[in-house]
Amino acid sequence: AEPDPLITETQGFAQSLGDGVDATPYGLPIEYESDVIRRNVEWLTADTISSINFTPIHALDGTITPQGCAFERHHSGAIDMSKDEYRLMVNGLVGTPLVFTYSDLERFPRENHVYFCECAANTGMEWAGAQLNGAQFTHGMIHNMEYSGVPLRTLLEEAGLPDDLDGKWVYVEGHDASSNGRSIPIEKALDDVLVAFKANGEALRKEHGYPVRLVVPGWEGNMWVKWLRRIEITDGPVESREETSKYTDTLADGTSRKWTWVMDAKSVVTSPSPQAPISHGPGPMVITGLAWSGHGAITRVDVSKDGGKTWETARLAKPGEKMALTRFYLDTVWDGSEMLLQSRAMDETGYVQPTKTQLREVRGENSIYHNNCIQTWHVKENGEAENVEVS
Amino acid sequence: EAEPAPSSPPVAAQTSEAPAEGLLVAAAQADEGGSGAKFGIGREALPEEIDAWDVNIMPNGEGLPEGSGSVADGEGLFSENCAVCHGEFAEGIGNWPELAGGEGTLADKDPVKTxxxxxxxxxxxxxxxxxxxxxxxxxxxxxxxxxAIVAYILYSNFIVDDEFVLSNENFLEVEMPNADGFIVDDRAETEYPMWRAEPCMENCKDEVKITMKATVLDVTPEEEGTVAEALTEAKAELEEAGSDSEGSETVEASAEETADTEAPAEDISAPDPELVAAGEKVFRKCSACHKVGEGAKNGSGPQLNGIVGREVGGVDGFNYSGTLADHGGVWDEALLAEFLADPRGTMSGTKMAFAGLRKEEDRAAVIAYLKSVGE
Structure with missing residues (x-):
């Protein structure tokens, strides 16, 4: 074999000098990673101001999503608001309605938690058939971050909870022009909802609700109100646009489910996948992907190479955590023949991720939201992969 | 069916080993349930502040202000404020939401939800x-x-007649056709028992066949971060407006146009960066409908590359109102400023629903911004 000139010849970077510190005071990924970016699907929505894009999950590893490539969803655009301009009101059926500034929030005892945020419409374009060719597009309406913030319970107690909590709800809304508002039952509001101002250690990005957003673990992303403006205890749900005309799931007979908040257990192989083909030929390889459940921790992920005839249990990178992404690996040897790759998640409640056929039998094809079906990638002999459906 | 989850630990548990006495008291109060911990942070919200922000209307009408509006008034208001996206008859333009029609389609293959x-x-x-x-x-x-606008939307859906006047008093008398069309999430009964079972590991199926491929539809954006140009029939079906497909040609055409009209002397002078920056902010009011910059395509309004010096009504493939299409001439700064001050007064019949920029400095800024981009 010929000697490798990358080894035998002195390279420029081994001879001359690189950048000094502060070359980029806030760092960006190196240019060779410029394809690891959010992407949108233009035909989905009328305008990017009221739209969504997708996390490049096919190119990431581990479980934490960097903020800079975590999917965005806006209803009236990402607004420009400083911490000084920020106000949060707690009102309604409370002892004393209160107003907090940003610096007020930083004085309450704080917690840190890692949670996934998944848009209810993730995989929604796949109800009627395999449509988008890439894990980024089929499953990229998700991110997973470590949040720092104040429990919503703390703020509600500061304002004074009503004596009788039965039948009470909490309405939350944002500062932006859409003032996206959702009703949350008081039990959830007092359980694990977080009023967050940091993600992955740094301030929230503008596109994720800077300076303050709501974190509603395990529940659909639309409820994670950004630019959180107001929290109201009410004696019933508001039935806002986002919880009636949107984020309701129409069944085959035309009736629609409402209040479908929890994101059921789901998984996807992120590599290999259409945007991450096998480039090395037969031999040892790593099949990897993500699993998550809004009901709690992931306990097991199985992988099939033959479209669901036989399954083998994958290795979890670490034990599943409640309402957070879990990374799985199947360290295997590829014989070079084609594969129909699938993954199947199980959570701590014993729920097993269903097939698309099973979901359609219950829900039909018009639900739009909450499609947590098993995904199939057809990996060909040349290593390329395609989004398919199988019998 | 709320999920069992650990209740949050008492406040003091996350603080240092020797928490301040106040925190201990607070935690003790929290443990007793009821009124819970108080830190004395924040201030009382004033009634005027609550009035300003607490505007939600409950399903029983609670929160509705006194007032009324007729279908007839609503028709004009809808045309001015809403039709640019939702269509004159609330039928929706392009991918913007349809607000009317669709009755009886909810069990169909593609339900029309209005x-x-x-x-x-x-x-x-x-x-x-x-x-x-x-x-x-x-x-x-x-x-x-x-x-009035809500009355007109009801009229567009044949729920009320053209004489109807909607008010806080008759609000609850309106019957919404799909009021009984919803059930509360029943997955815990209809799905979870079926799917909480030990999964099959071997010989789970006799055979496996590919029944559908994504590449048949080919609606996936291309990798370069740019948008796929060759979106297929699926897209054509989804987008009825049609103007989008001409987008890329339009941009090329206008680029040539701009080159032909060689910048006059005043355009060569360096733009004031502060004015341009101010204009970029003002342009947010316009950006829902108008795009500008590299690759800008027509949306609800035409793309605005090279608008200063561009022919009035000059973008091929954009469906202008008759007024703009027949106007002739070019947009110079004076005409743009006049139009932006009072769109419908200047160009009677324009489809642009925007009310206009009242402040002269806003008009100057947005024109400076438009000159600075997409030339």
């Missing part, structure tokens, strides 16, 4: 129009105007 066919509560329509519309100019409508 205020008439789908929305269970009228309060939702009033609340949403009042707080979030028009797109790009939210909270600009008076209460009576909101009543």
């Amino acid at each position: 205020v008439g066919s789908y929305w269970p509560y009228l309060s939702t329509a009033w609340d949403y129009v009042h707080r979030s519309m028009p797109f790009g100019n939210a909270q600009s409508l008076s209460d009576d105007e909101v009543y």
Whole structure:
């Protein structure tokens, strides 16, 4: 074999000098990673101001999503608001309605938690058939971050909870022009909802609700109100646009489910996948992907190479955590023949991720939201992969 | 069916080993349930502040202000404020939402979900129009105007007749056709028992066949971060407006045009960066409908590359009103400033629903911005 000139010849970077510190005071990924970016699907929505894009999950590893490539969803655009301009009101059926500034929030005892945020419409374009060719597009309406913030319970107690909590709800809304508002039952509001101002250690990005957003673990992303403006205890749900005309799931007979908040257990192989083909030929390889459940921790992920005839249990990178992404690996040897790759998640409640056929039998094809079906990638002999459906 | 989850630990548990006495007291109070911990942080919200922000309307009409509006008034208001996206008859333009029609389609293959066919509560329509519309100019409508627009949307759905006047008094008398069309999440009964079972590991199926491939549809954007140009029939079906498909040609054409009209002397002078920056902010009011910059395509309004010096009504493939199409001449700064001050007064019949920029400095800024980009 010929000697490798990358080894035998002195390279420029081994001879001359690189950048000094502060070359980029806030760092960006190196240019060779410029394809690891959010992407949108233009035909989905009328305008990017009221739209969504997708996390490049096919190119990431581990479980934490960097903020800079975590999917965005806006209803009236990402607004420009400083911490000084920020106000949060707690009102309604409370002892004393209160107003907090940003610096007020930083004085309450704080917690840190890692949670996934998944848009209810993730995989929604796949109800009627395999449509988008890439894990980024089929499953990229998700991110997973470590949040720092104040429990919503703390703020509600500061304002004074009503004596009788039965039948009470909490309405939350944002500062932006859409003032996206959702009703949350008081039990959830007092359980694990977080009023967050940091993600992955740094301030929230503008596109994720800077300076303050709501974190509603395990529940659909639309409820994670950004630019959180107001929290109201009410004696019933508001039935806002986002919880009636949107984020309701129409069944085959035309009736629609409402209040479908929890994101059921789901998984996807992120590599290999259409945007991450096998480039090395037969031999040892790593099949990897993500699993998550809004009901709690992931306990097991199985992988099939033959479209669901036989399954083998994958290795979890670490034990599943409640309402957070879990990374799985199947360290295997590829014989070079084609594969129909699938993954199947199980959570701590014993729920097993269903097939698309099973979901359609219950829900039909018009639900739009909450499609947590098993995904199939057809990996060909040349290593390329395609989004398919199988019998 | 709320999930069992650990209750949050008492406040003091996350603080240092020797928490301040106040925190211990607070934690003790929290443990007793009821009123819970108080830190004395924040201030009382004033009644005027609550009035300003607490505008939600409950399904039983609670929160509705006094007022009224007729279908007839609503028709004009809808045309001015809403039709640019939703169509004159609330039928929706392009991918913008349809607000009318679709009755009886909810069990069909592609249900048409509108205020008439789908929305269970009228309060939702009033609340949403009042707080979030028009797109790009939210909270600009008076209460009576909101009543009128909602009345017109009801009329567009054949729910009320053309004489109807909607008010806070008759609000609950309106019957929404799909009011009984919703059930509360029943997955815990209809799905979870089926799917909480030990999964099959071997010989789970006799054979496996590929039944559908994504590449048949080919609607996936290309990798380069740019948008796929060759979107297929699926896209053509989805987008009825049609103007988009001409987008890339249009940009090329206008680039040539700009080159032909060689910049006059005043355009060569360096733009004032502060004015341009101010104009970029003002342009947010326009950006819902107008795109500008590299690759800008027509949306609800035409793309604005090289607009200063561009022919009036000059973008191929954009469906201008007759007034703009027949106007002739070019947009110089004076004409643009006049139009931006009072769009419908200057160009009677324009489809641009924007009310105009009242401040002269805003007009100057946005023109400076438009000159600085997309030339």
